[in-house]
Amino acid sequence: MKKNRSGLVMLGIVVVLYGVLFFLKPDETLQALGESLGVLKMIIPILLIVFFLMALLNTFIDEKAISKHLGKLSGVKGWLLALLGGILSHGPGYVWYPLLQNLREQGARDGLVIAFIYARAIKIPWLPLMVSYFGWAFTLVYTFYVVLGAYVQGMIVDRLDRKERDV
Template sequence: MRSKNRFQEIPAGWKFLITVVLLYLFVAVFDFDFARIAFLQFAETFFKVVKILLFVFGFMFIVNLFVKTETIQKHLGKDSGAKGWFYAIAGSIFVSGPPYVLFPFLGELKKQGVKDSLLVAFLNNRNVNPTFLPVMIFYFGTAFSVIVSIYVLLFSFINGWIMGKLLDGKAD
C-alpha cells in the first residue's frame, strides 16, 4: 500500500518523463538504430525550442523590468477602451511566432491585468500577418486575401467581445 501512495506522489511531469524513457529503452531493445534516430531528432527539436523559450523568457524579464504593471493595465486593462483593442489587434498582426513562444508572454500579460477579450482578439489575429499576405495573394488572389483578412480582423473583435462578456460578465 505504501508503494502505491509513493507513486501517486510523483508529479505528472516526472511520470511522463519516466514513461518516455522506458518507451525509448523498450524500442531500443528491438531496433537500436530507430531509437537512436528518434532520440537525436527529439534532442534537436528540444534544443531549438529551448533557445526560443530562453529568448522569450529574457524578453519577458526585460518587459517586467522596464514596463510597470500600471502601464500595461492603462493600455490593455479594464479601462483601455478602443486604444486597448487597437494595441491588441495591431500587436497580433506584427508579432509572429509559434504558440509555444507567445503563450508564456501572453500569460504574463494576463497576470499583469490584460483583459481576456484583448487576449482573445490577439490570438485570433495571428494569421493576419504581413509576411503571409504576399503568399496568400499568390495562391488565392488579392480579393480573397483582403476579404479573409478583413473577416479575421472583424471576427477577432466579435470573438473577443463575446469572451469578455462570458468571462467577465460584461463586454468591454
C-alpha cells in the first residue's frame, strides 16, 4: 500500500517558508508563528477528541459494520447518518478530516463523506439567531436547500465514482 506523504511535504514547505521569511522579516515572522501556535493550542483539544473517536472506531467497529451503515449498500440509512452527522458536528471542519479519511479507508462511500461535509453548513446553535434575523420561512427554506444540496453533491460524487470504476 502506497503511503501518502503529502502531509510531510506540506510541513516541509511551511518550515522552509517560515525560514525564508524569518530572514526577510524576523519580527513579523515570529508574530505569525506565535499566532499559528495559538491556533494550534486552540484546536488540540478538538483533535484529541477526534483521535479518540478514531481509536474507538478502529477498536470496536469493524469494516463490515461501517460498510453496512456507510458503505455501498447503506441506502437511506447511510444518507440519514451522513446528513444528520454533518448537521450535528461542531468545531472547525478540518479537525473532522482524519476521522472521515479513516471512515473512507474502512469502506465509507465518498458521496456520504461529501454529504457530511456539505451538511456542516447548518449550525444548530445559530438557527435561533437566523430565525430572529430572517424569520422562520427563510430559515426553513435555507436549511432544506442546504440538506438537499448536501444530498445532491453526494449523489454526484457517487455517480462519478461509479463511472470511474466502470472505465
